[in-house]
Amino acid sequence: MDQTALVARAREAFARRVEPALALTEEAGRVAAACHAMAERFHDGGRLVVFGSGEAATDAQHIAVEFVHPVIVGKRALPAFSLTNDVATITGITAVAGAEEVFAHQLRHLATPRDMALGVSATGNCADVLRALETARELGLLTLALVGGDGGAIRAGGVADHVLAARSHDPRVVKETHVTMYHVLWELVHVFFERPGVLTPKVVT
Ligand SMILES: O=C(CO)[C@@H](O)[C@H](O)[C@H](O)[C@H](O)COP(=O)(O)O
Numbered sequence: 001m002d003q004t005a006l007v008a009r010a011r012e013a014f015a016r017r018v019e020p021a022l023a024l025t026e027e028a029g030r031v032a033a034a035c036h037a038m039a040e041r042f043h044d045g046g047r048l049v050v051f052g053s054g055e056a057a058t059d060a061q062h063i064a065v066e067f068v069h070p071v072i073v074g075k076r077a078l079p080a081f082s083l084t085n086d087v088a089t090i091t092g093i094t095a096v097a098g099a100e101e102v103f104a105h106q107l108r109h110l111a112t113p114r115d116m117a118l119g120v121s122a123t124g125n126c127a128d129v130l131r132a133l134e135t136a137r138e139l140g141l142l143t144l145a146l147v148g149g150d151g152g153a154i155r156a157g158g159v160a161d162h163v164l165a166a167r168s169h170d171p172r173v174v175k176e177t178h179v180t181m182y183h184v185l186w187e188l189v190h191v192f193f194e195r196p197g198v199l200t201p202k203v204v205t
Helices: 003-015 016-042 055-068 087-097 099-110 127-139 153-156 171-194
Strands: 048-052 080-082 116-121 142-148 161-164
Touching: 003 099, 003 142, 016 116, 016 142, 016 171, 048 055, 048 099, 048 127, 055 080, 055 116, 087 161, 099 127, 116 127, 116 153, 127 142, 127 153, 142 153, 142 171, 153 161, 161 171
Parallel strands: 048 080, 048 116, 116 142, 142 161
Antiparallel strands: none
16 A cells, blocks of 8 residues: 555544534533432442443543642542452452453442442443443432443443443444543533532541
């Protein structure tokens, strides 16, 4: 492939990402509603529990660090952790209870009803994420999902209070769009805390 064709290919690859990025503005209302619900849970001492498999496991860790150790200096740290960090726990659960239980089991033993459960699945069909959201709902957590395409079984099953979808079926484009979504989620949650008199996190002792 000559240089010209390569450049054309690169242009086409970038252009394929424009529409999903623009479509994000249509998710603004859902994102704002999710942020208000999250801010209320943080206000009441809730923590953000994040999970996903494969590449989405890295998104779960990225989201957790954004909240608990903000990249923007001076922004308040908010309690968040990922269920994808502890290999001993993950392999132990998987070996005995099966992969589908890997996040649900941790939620049952690490989360409280005040918390929020955020599952990341590019296809919307990741079985361990779906199972975890079902469990989180049973436990009374606020449930949120970052998905792609038509939202798969996660959207169809109605297991999440807030479903934020990237408008693409290409998992790479979905994941790129998710990064933008969760950075905006973080930004708007902080808006609720920075406006005087709106919400100030209660420190639960
Ligand atoms: O992460 C990768 C490849 O790096 C995927 O193969 C990933 O493991 C699988 O898609 C998992 O089933 C995750 O599901 P989803 O997030 O794609 O819905």
